[in-house]
Amino acid sequence: MPLISTRALTKRYPGGVTALDGLSVELEPGVIGLVGANGAGKSTLIKILLGLLPASEGEAQVLDLDTATQGASIRELVGYMPEHDCLPPDVSATEFVAHMARVSGLPSGAARERTADVLRHVGLYEERYRPIGGYSTGMKQRVKLAQALVHDPRVLFLDEPTNGLDPAGRDEMLALIERIGREFGIAVIVASHLLGEIERVATWLVAIDAGRLLRTAPLASFTERTGQLLVETDEPADALAARLAVRGIDARADGRIAVVDLASGDGTEFGIYDAVRDEAVTLGLALVRLEHRRHQLEDLFRARGTDERVA
Amino acid sequence: MSALPETAGTIYDIGYRNYDGPRLGRRGAITAIVTAGLRAVFGLGRSGRAKILPWGAIVLAVMPAVVAVAIRVLVGDLIDLYSYENYLWSIGALLPIFVASQAPELVVNDMRHRVLPLYFSRPIGRVDYIVAKLAALTLALLGLTLLPVLVLFTGRVLAAEDLLAALGDEIGALPGIVGSGVLHAIVLACLGLAICSLAGRRAYAAGAVLAVFLIGGVISGTFEAQARGLESIAPFLNPLSILDGTREWLFGGSVAESPVSGAGLPLAMYGVATALLFGLSLGILALRYRRVTT
Numbered sequence: 001m002p003l004i005s006t007r008a009l010t011k012r013y014p015g016g017v018t019a020l021d022g023l024s025v026e027l028e029p030g031v032i033g034l035v036g037a038n039g040a041g042k043s044t045l046i047k048i049l050l051g052l053l054p055a056s057e058g059e060a061q062v063l064d065l066d067t068a069t070q071g072a073s074i075r076e077l078v079g080y081m082p083e084h085d086c087l088p089p090d091v092s093a094t095e096f097v098a099h100m101a102r103v104s105g106l107p108s109g110a111a112r113e114r115t116a117d118v119l120r121h122v123g124l125y126e127e128r129y130r131p132i133g134g135y136s137t138g139m140k141q142r143v144k145l146a147q148a149l150v151h152d153p154r155v156l157f158l159d160e161p162t163n164g165l166d167p168a169g170r171d172e173m174l175a176l177i178e179r180i181g182r183e184f185g186i187a188v189i190v191a192s193h194l195l196g197e198i199e200r201v202a203t204w205l206v207a208i209d210a211g212r213l214l215r216t217a218p219l220a221s222f223t224e225r226t227g228q229l230l231v232e233t234d235e236p237a238d239a240l241a242a243r244l245a246v247r248g249i250d251a252r253a254d255g256r257i258a259v260v261d262l263a264s265g266d267g268t269e270f271g272i273y274d275a276v277r278d279e280a281v282t283l284g285l286a287l288v289r290l291e292h293r294r295h296q297l298e299d300l301f302r303a304r305g306t307d308e309r310v311a
Numbered sequence: 312m313s314a315l316p317e318t319a320g321t322i323y324d325i326g327y328r329n330y331d332g333p334r335l336g337r338r339g340a341i342t343a344i345v346t347a348g349l350r351a352v353f354g355l356g357r358s359g360r361a362k363i364l365p366w367g368a369i370v371l372a373v374m375p376a377v378v379a380v381a382i383r384v385l386v387g388d389l390i391d392l393y394s395y396e397n398y399l400w401s402i403g404a405l406l407p408i409f410v411a412s413q414a415p416e417l418v419v420n421d422m423r424h425r426v427l428p429l430y431f432s433r434p435i436g437r438v439d440y441i442v443a444k445l446a447a448l449t450l451a452l453l454g455l456t457l458l459p460v461l462v463l464f465t466g467r468v469l470a471a472e473d474l475l476a477a478l479g480d481e482i483g484a485l486p487g488i489v490g491s492g493v494l495h496a497i498v499l500a501c502l503g504l505a506i507c508s509l510a511g512r513r514a515y516a517a518g519a520v521l522a523v524f525l526i527g528g529v530i531s532g533t534f535e536a537q538a539r540g541l542e543s544i545a546p547f548l549n550p551l552s553i554l555d556g557t558r559e560w561l562f563g564g565s566v567a568e569s570p571v572s573g574a575g576l577p578l579a580m581y582g583v584a585t586a587l588l589f590g591l592s593l594g595i596l597a598l599r600y601r602r603v604t605t
Contacts, residue, residue, distance in 0.1 A: 050432055072434045076334060080432035088420045095356065102343035103433050105334040114330060121327060147429060152330035184327040 001064050002026045003155065003187050004049060008058035011044050011211070019044035021211035022058070027189075031181035033202030033219070034191040041211040042191035043083065046157045049189075050080055063154060076105060079148030083159040083191075086144065089133025093124055093143045096132060097150050104151035111150070118146045122176060138169040145176065155187045156180065162197055170197065177201050199223070223294050229260040231276055232289040243279045259293070340435045341443045348447025352413045365451070368409045372402045373459045380466025395484045396564030398460050399495055403551045406499060407524035409455055410448075414503035415516035417444050423511060427603050437600045441504075448500035449493075456499075457492030464488060487562035494561070495554050498585060501592035502550060508599040524550060531570055546570040547584055556581025 004027040011020040019041045034042050047053040049062050051071020060067045065074045088096065094115055101111035119128045122142040127135065132143060141161065148156055161177065162170045178201045181188045192198050198205065205222055207214035215222075233240060237258040244251040249272060250261035258276075265272050273290075280287055335342070354361030379393045393401060421427050430440055464481060471477030503520055510516035531548040546552040549570070556571040558564075560578035565571065571581065 052431060072337065072436070075432055076336060076434045078432075080429070082425075082428050082432075084425055084428075086425045086429050088424050088426055090420065099343065099347050100429060100433070102347075103340045103430060103435065105336045105339040105434060106330070107333060107335060107339070110330065110332050117328060151334075185329075 002061075003029045003032075004060070004062050004189070006045075006049075006058065006060040009045070009048065009055050009060050010057040011041070011048060011053065012056045019211050020048070020055075023208065023211065023213050024058075025206055025213060025216050027204065027206070027216070029187040030203040031178065031188045031190065031201050033198035033205045034189055034208070035195055035198050035205060036191075036193065036208040036214075038193050040193075040208050042193075042208065043159055044211075045208070046080070046159055046189070046191060049074075050078065050157065051075060077153055078155045078157060079151065079153035079186075081144045081148040081156070081158045081161060083163060085140070087132045087140055090131055092131055093119060093128040093135075093139075093146070097143065097146050100147040101150040106151055114150050114152070115146075118150045119143075122146045122149070123172065137164045138166070138172070141165060141169070141173060142176075145173075149180070149184075149186075153186060155189065158188060158190045160192055161190060162192070162194070174201050226293045226295055227262050228293040229262050229272065229276075230289070230291045230293050231258040231260055231287065232256055232291075233258070233280065234286040234288055239283055240276075240279055240285060243283065244275060247275050247279075249275060256288075262292075337434050337439060340433060341439050341446075344430075344435075344440065344443035345447045345450070348417050348444055349451060351416045352447060352451040364412045365409065368405050369454045369458070372405050372455045373462055375401065376459045376463035376466065379463060380470055383467065383470045393463060394564070395460055395463065395488050396559075396562075397566040397568070398463060399456060399491060399558070400551070400555050400566045400569050402455065402459065405455060406452070406495070406551065407521060409452070410499055410503035411517040411520035411524075413451065414448055414500075414507045414520065415510070415513035417448060418504055418507050419510060419513045419516050422508065422603070427600075431603075437603070441596050441600055444504060445497075445500050448504060449496045452496035452499055453492060456495040457489065460488045460492060487558075487564070490562055491558040494557065494585075498554060498589050498592075499550070501589055501596070505592035505595040505599075508596055528552075543574045543576055546574050546576075546581070550588060553581055553584045553588060557585040 005025070007024050009020050009023040010018070012018050021041075023041075023045065034045065036042050044053065048055050048060055048067055051067045051074050054068060062074045063077055065077075067074060091099075097119060098111045098115040101114055102108060106114065119125075119142075122145050124139060124142050124146070127139060132140065135143070141164070145158070145161065148158070158177065162173050165173060174197060177188060177190060180186050181201070181203070190198060190201065199219065202219050204217070205219050206216045231237065231240070233256055235256065237253040237256055241251040241253040241258045244258070244260065248265055250264035251258050253259075260272060260276065262269050262272055265275065276287075276290070350356055353365045354363075375393055376398070379391070382390065382392065399406075421430070427440075431437065435443075464485065468474060468477045468481055471480075502523070506519045506523060507516040510519050527549040528551065531545040531552065546556055546569070552570045555566060555569045556576075556578055559566070559571060560582050571578075
């Protein structure tokens with residue numbers, strides 16, 4: 001049973017804005033990064049999956065439950081942390097999270113017990129008895145996470161969970177998300193426009209752009225080696241590239257960096273390393289760096305719509 | 312003497328625990344919102360200051376009943392300050408004050424601080440949420456519209472020399488007591504929450520509720536006193552006199568002080584006006600909450 005599956009999911013808002021355009025994905029449990037620029041359709045997708053927003057076309061299932069007809073059953077099994085502020089200032093975190101646990105259907109005793117547990121897990125201690133209005137942004141984000149987690153959901157939807165956090169706060173939030181996915185055994189869907197963050201926690205990535213699926217794959221395949229060697233020198237690399245080309249090696253200069261195709265030449269990487277070394281000596285160049293080039297998540301979006309699209 | 316084990320007092324991180332106990336679903340969610348709503352209205356779990364107004368209003372509402380019963384015990388049924396019919400009209404000023412001060416607690420912060428998406432991402436819908444909030448305020452209002460009259464009823468029966476005979480005399484009034492108490496509570500709760508749902512802050516909500524009740528009441532009073540010929544409009548300007556007319560229509564017993572008695576209109580008109588008021592309030596609530604984006 002896939003965790004989430006959508007088929008040709010389309011959402012058009014009145015006024016002609018198309019937020020999702022024929023999106024089809026199948027996702028298995030894990031920490032799933034949902035990446036895309038602001039307005040790419042991430043929040044719309046989450047709301048459809050929660051059964052809060054009807055799709056214009058297509059269908060979607062969460063835990064084998066249909067979002068159009070079984071929204072209430074889905075919402076018993078999932079937790080949702082919205083992007084925006086959503087906390088009343090005049091109650092304490094303990095009181096608020098326990099209330100939300102009861103609204104999720106937990107009996108009072110269990111709600112109190114799990115509230116204490118969950119607030120400890122997200123790292124709120126003495127301050128949990130004080131009104132939320134006096135909390136820092138970091139503490140508020142923890143309360144938002146706690147209310148999504150308190151009823152022990154099977155799936156957690158987090159919409160931009162690091163919004164407004166300072167670098168230390170981001171690190172802690174990301175560590176917490178990773179722990180929820182790995183130790184707590186809860187599937188997590190993290191929507192973010194910050195690729196660098198998603199890269200740190202996700203095991204699987206779904207990239208969407210303008211409502212369309214760009215790619216869905218394990219994180220590792222997004223950042224695997226590209227078969228290119230980057231050679232950085234202390235001078236412009238044009239001469240080096242030209243001399244390598246004479247030897248039958250595909251190389252192009254990009255400023256002080258020569259991008260060398262490792263599959264060209266005699267087809268062995270060692271032959272290419274030797275050639276680079278020899279030509280550098282001949283030209284009297286100092287080598288600054290030799291590195292296998294990896295795909296960057298950013299390539300995905302930089303290359304979109306062109307022939308350079310990452311395969 | 313047995314020594315404590317070395318580990319006593321150590322706090323263990325026992326890791327994450329899954330929950331496999333009962334889940335009460337939608338009904339549990341609604342019960343939770345009603346309970347939390349009642350606690351909010353009566354200031355339970357909050358500062359002492361939050362309790363002054365709601366409990367003060369209840370005490371003030373019950374006080375006349377207690378006094379009336381005391382007089383009955385002391386001097387017999389020579390004078391009756393309060394009847395079952397005029398009781399709610401007599402404590403009328405307390406109702407708008409209670410609604411204005413406590414109804415905003417229920418809905419304004421959820422809207423203003425965008426807590427609603429957290430509710431709607433749980434197993435309840437918008438209608439469930441509104442129904443639960445209305446139930447909470449209605450139950451709370453029964454403390455003003457039903458409890459005092461029941462105190463009066465019980466006191467009258469217990470103060471009589473022949474309990475059974477007194478019970479026989481008084482029991483006929485019970486349907487009217489309960490009926491008008493529930494009618495007042497439900498309609499006032501709907502109207503109060505509808506007004507509050509349109510306000511951005513609790514203070515504005517309170518002001519708006521008072522404006523609707525008191526300004527209507529003042530104008531209605533002015534019309535009665537000065538503008539001859541406008542007596543028939545006067546009762547419709549004040550929700551409380553509309554409710555009093557409906558009470559009289561359904562259960563009988565006119566109240567001399569109420570503008571209803573001066574207007575001399577067919578009582579069914581008040582029933583229609585109440586139905587319109589009720590429908591309008593529900594309509595406002597439905598529209599207002601449909602517009603909330605999740």
